[in-house]
Amino acid sequence: MTAAIDAHELTRRFGNFTAVDAITFEVQAGEVFGFLGANGAGKTTAIKMLIGLLAPTSGTARVAEFDVTTDAESVRSHIGYMSQRFSLYDDLTVRENITLYGGIYGLTDAEIRDRGDGLIGRLHLEDAADARVQSLPLGWKQKLAFSVALLHRPAVVFLDEPTGGVDPITRRQFWDMIYDAAEDGTTILVTTHYLDEAEYCDRISIMVDGRIAAMGTPSEVKGRFGAASLDEVFLELVRPQSVSAVQHA
């Protein structure tokens, strides 16, 4: 079984600044992988390389068994992506958004209709199907955005801070949806600033200054640092760096 995401010495420099510094990691199919790190640690740059929005300076990465540099087209049709900014069109209705994404990903009209109905049913959006997305509460929008990102049944889904600004109950529901997708065999890479969410992941990595400073299951990582919670690990890893960064600045 080959890995769903396989990054090897992946590096991205902007001038003299190394945003991502030779990171190597693998994510297995069906795994929920938490991609943690402080703001500016290089998470977003790494994700952009994995989804083909940014070319690596050096190193390689394969996503859904396709090379991101040489076969970006294939990568794109096999992944889903939900950005930290809201990724649906506000002035289109729920159903129009579904039709649009289905069309972009080359689904047939029948597939769009069937999967769209299923999606609307699961989210209990029957009454809102023809309402514009802007009229939905944020939590619903986020759940809808995630479902739409899964519409074409991608092998790998990238979620960039999907639960920002969402209430705890909706966050819980959101994670149920993530588990459901993983159970269906979808690989999920998720970034988050909520460390309680990180505990839900099968494995996590914590990026500090462009490198992966810790990686493993949440309990492995805690054990290695002798910490009671991921919070402690995170502060332990991130704090000295940021203090020295300030002193050097």
Next chain:
Amino acid sequence: MREARSGSDRRSALRAFVIKELHHIVRDRQTLTILLLLPLAMVVLFGFALRNDISEVRIGIVDASPDAATIALRNRLSGNPRLSIVAVAPTADIVEPLFRRGDADIALVFPVGFAESLSRGTAARLLLISDASDPNTASMMAAYVNAVIASYAADRGVNRQSVQIVPQFRMRYNPTLKSVNLFVPGLIALVLTLVTALMTAISLSREKERGTLEILLVSPLRPWQIIVGKVMPYLLLAFGNVITALLAAWLVFNVPFRGSLMLLLGSSVLFAMVGLALGVLIAALTASQRAAMLGALVVTMLPNTLLSGLIFPIASLPGWLQAITYFVPARWFIVIARGIMLKGVGMSNLWKEHVILVVMLVVLFTAAVRSFKARLA
């Protein structure tokens, strides 16, 4: 792993994208209303308010030695309903103050012994001085006065040497001196620029700002599909606008249409595509909706208005500005539209302008697609 799908019932990505874009346009009622009414409003406003037709030319006469010929010509001038003589004096001292106060538009200076020269058959030189603070109007007025003098000379059967020749394009092709005829082709250029360059720049940079563009770039859509899908609905809108502007010009002002309507519509589509490519490029190079809007105004609206010959004749611009006008798409489109509408000429006379627009389109479209790919570098 999912296998590649095939089959004719697969919904085309481009179609889905165009439908989405149409939804955006139709949902934004206010903007759509403005865009639809814009050509009408512009034609009517420009036609009524901004025309610089000559209603009255005020003439100051300098006649040092009045004789039969000068008085006959003066009577001829004052007899014309559009001309009026505001002052007559023996010396040229009056000219400067008349112009300064804005009391006269033109000064006509007779030489000493005007009648004598005429009867001898030698050249009788007249001096026409115009107030060129508004050069366009001034040259039109000079041409008008010159025409009256010429008719006088012709009546007398005198082989008179022209005092001041003002070759005027509009005298030849716009004999009624109606500036609305000249404005309408330019207005079409302006409306098209607004709908194409400005609206695409705004709409694309809005996707950038909201983060939806990122989603599109991560999808299997190719850059050209995003661009084409984005601009197609606006092309449709632009097409409607051209027709509205033409109808308004014809119904309200009786602007003539001498050439091929199909050719003009085709040329409009070409010009609109140049504007669309420019709009995409501007959106790609700017970081926010606001910057894109200002960028589109500065890069497209300003030159297309001021450096296209719409308001200021290109010949009256300084040399370095004239050089810049070669890169202004509207300059070429206005030549095409005026040629078709007012002169009734066809492709055989306008192929050069079309070639230039096609070259501009290819260069800008390539740059626009590249600027999308550059994001992936």
